[in-house]
Amino acid sequence: MKETYTVEDLQYLMSQLRNPDGGCPxxxxxxxxxxxxxxxxxxxEVAEAIEKEDFEHLHEELGxxxxxxIFYAQLGREQGHFDFSRIVDTLVRKLVRRHPHVFPSGQLYSDGPDEASLGAIDEQQVKANWEAIKAEERQGKGEKGTLDGVAVGLPALTRAAKLQKRAAQVGFDWPEIGGVLAKVEEELRELREAIDSGDRAHAREELGDLLFSCVNLARHLKEDPEVALRQCxxxxxxxFGAVEAALKARDQQPSDVSLEELDRLWEASKG
Structure with missing residues (x-):
């Protein structure tokens, strides 16, 4: 048995799993x-391990x-679309192209970045260059609209933040956080009115508007709304686990006590 397996070994393992003659059904x-x-x-699961700082198991989750x-690469090779080497080649070329301050020659292996140019560029300029290059790439793919190419399959909070970020790049944004807070309050008022009206469809629409405004607030606070909600x-x-534990010590379930008692235990759990 080898002391250390490599990516090549992983690719071979995948090919054997997909081998019609003796592979895994x-x-x-x-x-x-x-x-x-x-x-x-x-x-x-990778994100969760990082948030928990569970570095003992992070390498396993990354694997x-x-x-x-590797699985997608095997399927792509079998169907003649692409293989793992093309995935890597495309990625490296894209990253070299998006970091001209590090690879000014446009080549991965060259004389390295110009020291003067490195000292003259800051993080904000790097981000601006990155977005400009990505915009050029989107145009090359035929994506002409500002919001084109934001994946529909993203979690809704993440997609909302990306849509807002794209719009902000062309000036469609609140200049300061006060306007965002006022918008959140406005959407909350409109949600209350929709609920009072008894119009369920309208209330759902207003709830979406409120959530979208909250995502915008997170963006202005420079926070990831998905991360913030996961932490919450x-x-x-x-x-809630502390509440259940306190009740279990008394041989009770949450359904056995009043809402007032549950609220008291909840407040105690914050201590």
């Missing part, structure tokens, strides 16, 4: 579409995510 049944849910799940790429979810789980 489950892997042989899979398609691009069927493994998408697993890809999304693995990406979130699971890498396996998704984790906090809720911890506090």
């Amino acid at each position: 489950w892997d042989l049944k899979q398609t691009f579409a069927t493994i998408v849910p697993s890809t999304i799940e693995e990406a979130y 699971d995510l890498l396996f998704q790429v 979810n984790r906090k809720f789980e911890q506090r």
Whole structure:
């Protein structure tokens, strides 16, 4: 047995799993579409490990995510679309193109960046250059609208933030956070009115507007709304778990006590 396996070994393993003669029946049944849910799940497990600073297991979660790429590469090779080497080649070329301050010659292996140009560029300029180059790439793909190419399959909060960021790049944005806060308050008032009217469809629309405004607020605070909500979810789980533990010590369930008692235990869990 080898002491350390490589990416090449992983590619060979994948080819054997997909080998019609003796491969794995489950892997042989899979398609691009069927493994998408697993890809999304693995990406979130990587994010969770990082948020928990669980570095002992992060390498394992990253391996699971890498396996998704290897799986897609195998499917692409079998169907004649692309292979792993093309995935890597496309990625490297794109990253070299998007970092002209590091690779001024447009080549990965060259004499390196010009020291004077490195000292003259800051993070904001790097971001501006990155977005300008991405915009050129989108035009090359036939994406002409400002919002074209923002993946529909993204989580709604993440997609909302990306749509707003794109719009902001062409000047469609609040100049200061006060305007964003006022918009959140306006949308909340409109949601209250829709709820009072009893119009469920209108209330749903206004709820969406409120959520969209909250995402905009997160963007102006330079926070990722998806990360913020995941942190809130984790906090809720911890506090509700503390409430259940307190009740279990009394041989009770949440349904056994009043809402007032649950609220008291909830407040105690914050301590």
